[in-house]
Amino acid sequence: xxxxxxxxxxxxxxxxxxxxxxxxxxxxxxxxxxxxxxxxxxxxxxxxxxxxxxxxxxxxxxxxxxxxxxxxxxxxxxxxxxxxxxxxxxxxxxxxxxxxxxxxxxxxxxxxxxxxxxxxxxxxxxxxxxxxxxxxxxxxxxxxxxxxxxxxxxxxxxxxxxxxxxxxxxxxxxxxxxxxxxxxxxxxxxxxxxxxxxxxxxxxxxxxxxxxxxxxxxxxxxxxxxxxxxxxxxxxxxx
Numbered sequence: 382x383x384x385x386x387x388x389x390x391x392x393x394x395x396x397x398x399x400x401x402x403x404x405x406x407x408x409x410x411x412x413x414x415x416x417x418x419x420x421x422x423x424x425x426x427x428x429x430x431x432x433x434x435x436x437x438x439x440x441x442x443x444x445x446x447x448x449x450x451x452x453x454x455x456x457x458x459x460x461x462x463x464x465x466x467x468x469x470x471x472x473x474x475x476x477x478x479x480x481x482x483x484x485x486x487x488x489x490x491x492x493x494x495x496x497x498x499x500x501x502x503x504x505x506x507x508x509x510x511x512x513x514x515x516x517x518x519x520x521x522x523x524x525x526x527x528x529x530x531x532x533x534x535x536x537x538x539x540x541x542x543x544x545x546x547x548x549x550x551x552x553x554x555x556x557x558x559x560x561x562x563x564x565x566x567x568x569x570x571x572x573x574x575x576x577x578x579x580x581x582x583x584x585x586x587x588x589x590x591x592x593x594x595x596x597x598x599x600x601x602x603x604x605x606x607x608x609x610x611x612x613x614x615x616x617x618x619x620x
Contacts, residue, residue, distance in 0.1 A: 387412040388412075388413040389413075389416065390409075392418070395417045395419075396421050396422040398417050398420065399497060399509050401417075401442070406444065410444075411447060413443070414443055414548060415444075416440065416544055419433070419440075420433060432521070433513060433515075437540075438514060438516045438517065439547060441544065443510040443551060445457075448506065450503065451503050451504060453505070453558055455598040456559075456563055456564075457505070457558065460558055461496065463554055463567060464547075464551045464553070465547075465550075469486065471550070472533075476492070477573075478572060479571075480571060481598065482494040482496075488620055489526050490525065490526060490527045490528070491515050491529065493512075496508060497509045497511070510551075514543075514547070515529035516531065516538055518531070564594070575591065579619035580617065580618060581619055582615065582617075589602035592608060599612055602616075
């Protein structure tokens, strides 16, 4: 399974691959990949940061320059998340999608996704798909409940080999952006789907059953036998 990319830029160090992609967006072609061995200011969702040791992990951004309907914004996140699930399955590891953009293994974070879109009217003109996957890192800050492929497989992996393996799964999945079964497959891979999970909001903690996501990408929960929807940052998992 081989898929073509236009350009691969390998950086020893950068602030973040997403920021590098944004700064150089005009001159970089469609399907460019920016890969860094270390980030000084890795980006997470919102104001969050992505922590990674030098030369240990996959830190990359993929640039997609094609006219995508704005209605496919959620599908873009779903296809990316499922590509990571495919990649983990290749390693015989079962990953789960923690809404909206983390991938967990055994309830521990192994991957984060950050997609930044440039929107022109009703079209996404450019997407920067940022991905961070823990590969060979074994020590994490105490506040981060994380794991890595090395911890799971008990062996060191070659980062460049893993980069090309992941790339194939990403571009293969991006070809399925219009797949009508995408949401169903995504929901089936959700962490604790149809199970009871503890959550917290700004005001309270509660238990609810995860019922999936709606067409706007909001999390659907059954709370006291009633379906409620929550936007990102309105609610947080308690792991």
